[in-house]
Amino acid sequence: MxxxxxxxxxxxxxxxxxxxxxxxxxxxxxxxxxxxxxxxxxxxxxxxxxxxxxxxxxxxxxxxxxxxxxxxxPAHKRVRDGIAYTFQITSIYPTLTVFDNVALSAQSALRRHPGSKRSDIAEKAQEALDRVGLADRMGEKAGTMAYGHQRLLEVAMGLALEPKLxxxxxxxxxxxxxxxxxxxxxxxxxxxxxxxxxxxxxxxxxxxxxxxxxxxxxxxxxxxxxxxxxxxxxxxxxxxxxxx
Known part of the structure; x- marks a missing residue:
């Protein structure tokens, strides 16, 4: 360690x-x-x-x-520096798809990398969903998933931010x-x-x-x-x- x-x-x-x-x-x-x-x-x-x-x-x-x-x-600058916090009360965008929820986080993270392309956002979102086991649900509306899956989505959103913590x-x-x-x-x-x-x-x-x-x-x-x-x-x- x-x-x-x-x-x-x-x-x-x-x-x-x-x-x-x-x-x-x-x-x-x-x-x-x-x-x-x-x-x-x-x-x-x-x-x-x-x-x-x-x-x-x-x-x-x-x-x-x-x-x-x-x-x-401020909180958004801490996110930029590498601190991601998944909330005790689920904080997803319920009307967006699972993929779009994670893509928003990926887009935020990739702003730190000049020259990033739309395909990079999709690739990062896909990778985060694969890691938490939600890749097969990426087209579903986030708000329709069971609560436990919404928690996993929130973790994927955190991972897409490329956190250090x-x-x-x-x-x-x-x-x-x-x-x-x-x-x-x-x-x-x-x-x-x-x-x-x-x-x-x-x-x-x-x-x-x-x-x-x-x-x-x-x-x-x-x-x-x-x-x-x-x-x-x-x-x-x-x-x-x-x-x-």
Whole structure:
């Protein structure tokens, strides 16, 4: 595993009135790893990744990506720099075809490459759909697909952006057991070319995929370590995993 820091935060905080949703978090994710972010409901996970993606502004602290301070960079510029975030609530274009949804992301990514052609967009969209297993559905209207397939479409849209960091927020929600198995294989394949930050409640998925697990509780990092370390951590058991 690479040891180069891809993204880091220092004292990152987001307060909503008196609620400290994210409270003074120092966090580092290395290039090439699969990092899982877990914690009980209300722990601040989605707020934290929304801060990383630029969807909301921090109350305090800083964010650095590839050695560059991006604390005040808007979300679309973070996407351009290589941060892709798939939302907890599916964010597809339901009236467009599956292919056109992914082509829009591919077009956005290819703007970074002068001289790109329309055929390049189609090729990149096709490749992303192949990777998530939706190539046979490319002509369907996105909104008519089952929820689990819409989640996979969202992952394809993220992949078409050519991310250096792909943030997946509850990606297995709505997937069947067989689809979850396929998804785990997909994440391992994605990790050969991008760093993955996975926010996930399905603990078998987390334990299977993660190199390192960060546990949030009450907006703060409760623990961090390997899956074995986290499974054995008494504080994590009490706060989240249960002691039984």
């Amino acid at each position: 690479a040891s180069v820091s891809l993204l880091s935060t220092k004292g990152l905080s987001r307060h909503f009135g008196g609620l400290k949703a994210v409270d003074n978090v120092d966090f580092t994710i290395r290039e090439g790893e699969i990092r899982a972010l877990i914690g009980p409901n209300g722990a601040g996970k989605t707020t934290f990744v929304s801060l990383l993606a630029g969807r909301i502004a921090p109350s305090a602290g800083s964010i650095e990506f590839l050695g560059k301070d991006i604390t005040n960079l 792909l943030i997946l927020d509850e990606p297995t929600q709505g997937l069947s057991d067989s689809e979850i198995e396929s998804f785990c294989r997909l994440v391992k394949e994605i990790a050969t070319s991008a760093t993955v930050l996975l926010i996930e409640h399905n603990m078998p998925v987390v334990m299977q995929l993660a190199d390192t697990i960060t546990v949030l509780n009450h907006g703060q990092i409760l623990a961090e370590g390997s899956p074995g370390d986290i499974r054995a951590n008494a504080a994590v058991q009490a706060a989240y995993l249960g002691t039984g």
